[in-house]
Amino acid sequence: MANFFTDNKHLKFHLSHPDMQKIIRLKEKDFTEKDTYDYAPIDFEDAIDGYEKVLEIVGDISGNIVAPNAEDVDREGPKIVDNEVQYARGTQENYEALKQAGLVGMSLPRKFGGLNFSTIPYVMAAEIVSRADAGFANIWGLQDCAETINEFGSTELKEEFLPQFALNGATGAMDLTEPDAGSDLQSVQFKATYDSEKDTWFLNGVKRFITNGDADISLVLARSEEDTQDARGLSLFVYDRTHKAVTIRRLENKLGIKGSPTCELVFKNAPAKLVGDRKMGLIKYVMSLMNAARLGIGAQSVGIAEAAYREAYKYALERSQFGKPIIQFPAVYEMLSKAKTKLFVIRSLLYETARFVDIYKTYGHIMTERALEPEERKEMKKYQRLADIYTPLLKLVSSEYCNEIAYDAIQIHGGTGFMKDFPVERIYRDARITSIYEGTSQLQVVAAIRGVTTGGYVNQIREYEQRDYKPELEFMKKRLIHMTRQYEKVATRIIDEKDEEYLDFHARRLVEMAGNIIMGYLLINDAMRDDEYRNAAEIFIKKAEASNVEKMYYIKNTEQRDLGIIKSEG
């Protein structure tokens, strides 16, 4: 009986982070709901115990149902039958199991049938499911849509839709992309028109590349304001598939995550309800939805990386060449140690980001019930700012590392890894999308560069720097201080040029330099709580320093006037 939660002690390590006290106390409003709901926690220990036990269920279903189904789901995929998406048999079984276990709507308030879990265990569940089957994790993870309705919808909207997720296990979709509006969502043309006689909005147009497009409940971004062309003319709507006003024109044939249906949809006078206020669709709600989705891709990337690392490690132990297991050769064990270190560091970044998100979002919910104290308001702002610069960094680094780990995992398998005989082949294909959807790596840099220009990253680095570390970790902190100095120097130099294109050109390098320092600190913080992470910290910081030096030299050697020749060769 495999269990993807209990067989991975690193999950429990992150779940036991000291900040969980604060997060749970806020989320549970000092445990006041225990008198109303008999499944609400009584105190902190009870809440953490509940998180662990529920994650055990996720680990059980992931290990014993989702993972064994993954190969067949990948081969079979979904299909269109009578204008409905029919999941692969295994996908149906997976979803049914999670639904029956009450794992849809985990983070929703109890009054709508949810478990009121904080972001951390939800993100952890997403990591666990992704390790079993990344494609399936999309279908399950789209319960994020419910969270958006909870955050921005009216009371009526919440009462109508949230119990459908939490009690009936409804599936969700977010319909944003169109043939001519991908990365550039402000050019969305899809129309929403208000019929005052019927007092209803109607949706018309085409949406493309929609994950789980035939979901029970869909959030749809549409142009509600006539004669507008930019983001300010867009609103967000919720569409219920029981209206049957959408045609599923095609399912994409993809490289990976084949179990997850990617649909092209045609809406014809589809009745829908407005979420929140008009014109705030893209500016506010989709931005929030995307941030949640990016955190989700972070979790997915870590889950895929975990799966890839495990496959590679197992194979390297079992495979013998030249008279010994290949894991004993430096070329192989170095690849493995690199993969493991990357895995540890993206997981740390994932949960650090999730904690920031957790705290500020919970304050946001508290705000709807009572006014925040000045101190609380300040804290909310602080964590929101951190979440805003950590989320794109997480999405960028975790998806790229996940691809690198999957690449090396195949390499360790050699020719066998190129065949469909081992899961690593599927894992490699599934990994590829992570650095593309929910905003490509290049777009994450566009969001993350604010952390460089506003000094947000450096401020947080200083906070890490001021913490006390064990004497045996001090030498690593010194390296990180040195790296910070280098980073600040090049960053200031480029910002001072006040040339947007020049900044954009080096943006990724700057973000990655800051990211390397942040991740180095995260690992030594982990090593403070558990010696096991000390080696990973040391390996990572060594590599990170070398990588930052390389970037620094390249930045120094590539000035504004060089952009011309690079552009002409592009």
Added chain:
Amino acid sequence: MKGYKIIVLAKQVPDTRNVGKDAMKANGTVNRAALPAIFNPEDLNALEQALRLKDRYPGTTVTLLTMGPGRAADIIREGLFRGADDGYLITDRKFAGSDTLATSYAISLAAKKLMPFDLIMCGRQAIDGDTAQVGPQVAEKIDIPQITYAEEIEKIEKGKITIKRRLERGVETVECPMPLLITVHGSAPDCRARNAKYLLRYKHAKTWTEMQQDTEDYLWLREDRPYLDIREWSVDDLSADETFLGLSGSPTKVKKVFNVVFTAKEAKVLGDTDAEMDDLMKELIENHNIG
């Protein structure tokens, strides 16, 4: 629609499916310390069938009944986490050493205390003894009909239940009046996983004995939530005749337990031609390995 009252019999057993080297002590008895205690697998199949009836017929209740030492309360909790409504633990030192006859006597008394009920469901057999006797004996003692080897419950109509049985050479569909006892075969669907909400609701469920040993301070919870009490039934609670219990009530005497190690003596390598397959089939039939 009227619901049904279902009793599920479940046993806590050592996990004999993944037996390691230290599974047996030198004297030939089972080393329980080396084997984790689990919910007997076919009893889980039975629980799933009961829960499916509960899903199908609103108002149906599922009550777990288990017999064993104090730690067997885990079985009741496991059932509650998956959707059962309540459970009873039959526990008393005087039950120790019971064979199938004495066990079925105790269980039948407990089941009678829970009358009236519509159905008793249990696994076909337990993986520690593999006798497949307790279910049928309970039915005999309560004097209700029994359907063994059930794989699927097709319907309940007008007080009659239609059941598909998995037999060695096929499937048989039978009909039976209720109340009755059903033993469920391992080919029936696996039991669903735990449900998060049920788990959070019942994770503090304990027997009185467990509460006495407990140091955590949640005792006050029980006043408002009586369903957190897992009730224990002793010999006295069941008004049982002690001569039918434990060792004195158990005619089965174990003469010897020994370890059987299977060793492959020879291997035969065959080609993949039809002729060779044909020869193999003939040989297996002649040697009565198959057919």
